[in-house]
Amino acid sequence: MKVILIGDSGHARVIADNVTSNGDTVIARLDDKYSELEKRGECFYGPSSSVHELIRQEQAKVVIAIGANAVRQKIASKLNLSEDNYATIIHKEAIVSPSAELGPGTVVMPGVIVNAAAKVGSHVILNTRLVIEHDCVIGDYAHVSPGAMITGGVLVGDGVHIGAGATVIPTKSIGAWSTIGAGSVVIDDIEEHSTAVGVPARIIKTADQTVSTANRKA
Numbered sequence: 483m484k485v486i487l488i489g490d491s492g493h494a495r496v497i498a499d500n501v502t503s504n505g506d507t508v509i510a511r512l513d514d515k516y517s518e519l520e521k522r523g524e525c526f527y528g529p530s531s532s533v534h535e536l537i538r539q540e541q542a543k544v545v546i547a548i549g550a551n552a553v554r555q556k557i558a559s560k561l562n563l564s565e566d567n568y569a570t571i572i573h574k575e576a577i578v579s580p581s582a583e584l585g586p587g588t589v590v591m592p593g594v595i596v597n598a599a600a601k602v603g604s605h606v607i608l609n610t611r612l613v614i615e616h617d618c619v620i621g622d623y624a625h626v627s628p629g630a631m632i633t634g635g636v637l638v639g640d641g642v643h644i645g646a647g648a649t650v651i652p653t654k655s656i657g658a659w660s661t662i663g664a665g666s667v668v669i670d671d672i673e674e675h676s677t678a679v680g681v682p683a684r685i686i687k688t689a690d691q692t693v694s695t696a697n698r699k700a
């Protein structure tokens with residue numbers, strides 16, 4: 483498979499490694515820091531607007547290789563490609579249950595385990611060595627960071643960022659576009675657009691306010 487990466491930063495370099503781990507080839511790195519499409523060696527570099535031309539010319543699939551969830555969503559909306567135009571990239575050293583589902587544009591890094599009947603949406607990042615346990619549902623544009631442990635039956639909303647090494651206990655829900663701090667342990671449902679940190683995780687920010695330290699539960 484030929485793959486076009488949208489984005490040309492550190493995250494894109496990691497995804498390029500994932501692509502080549504399977505014997506596939508990155509044929510283009512598109513980023514709006516480039517003004518014109520040009521070929522250097524075997525790879526095209528150019529602005530993201532070149533993507534439509536390259537898909538037609540090269541019969542390639544696309545991955546939006548940008549770490550920020552909201553930016554990934556914005557670019558997907560702007561490109562307006564069909565689901566078929568996106569690749570799902572699974573590193574050869576990840577373990578994905580045959581009964582799990584992964585959406586288009588989703589990337590699965592080395593050492594990840596996705597267990598039975600998990601449903602992972604589109605344009606999701608499942609980062610290095612995390613675990614998504616059985617029956618979890620992970621929304622579109624979510625990013626689960628390295629080493630996180632998402633236990634059985636957890637619901638992770640669209641656009642959620644779960645920090646490195648965080649744990650979510652079984653059947654809890656993380657509302658859309660919330661952030662869980664690195665190393666936190668989520669033992670309660672977390673409402674949308676919140677930031678929660680600590681062990682156990684407590685909400686420190688909501689969509690329209692910052693919860694003062696004094697008001698947080700001990």
Ligand SMILES: CC(=O)SCCNC(=O)CCNC(=O)[C@H](O)C(C)(C)COP(=O)(O)OP(=O)(O)OC[C@H]1O[C@@H](n2cnc3c(N)ncnc32)[C@H](O)[C@@H]1OP(=O)(O)O
Pocket residue numbers: 609627628644645646661662663664665666677678679680681686695
């Ligand atoms: C390959 C890769 O690199 S993937 C990237 C993975 N990235 C991550 O895991 C980063 C996750 N991000 C975090 O943990 C961040 O600290 C966030 C998003 C939770 C909070 O960031 P900010 O909104 O900037 O909060 P800020 O740094 O101002 O901290 C606010 C308070 O929360 C506390 N806090 C922040 N993060 C944490 C945490 N992870 N655990 C416990 N407490 C925390 C701070 O000590 C501070 O407490 P105080 O008000 O009592 O002083």
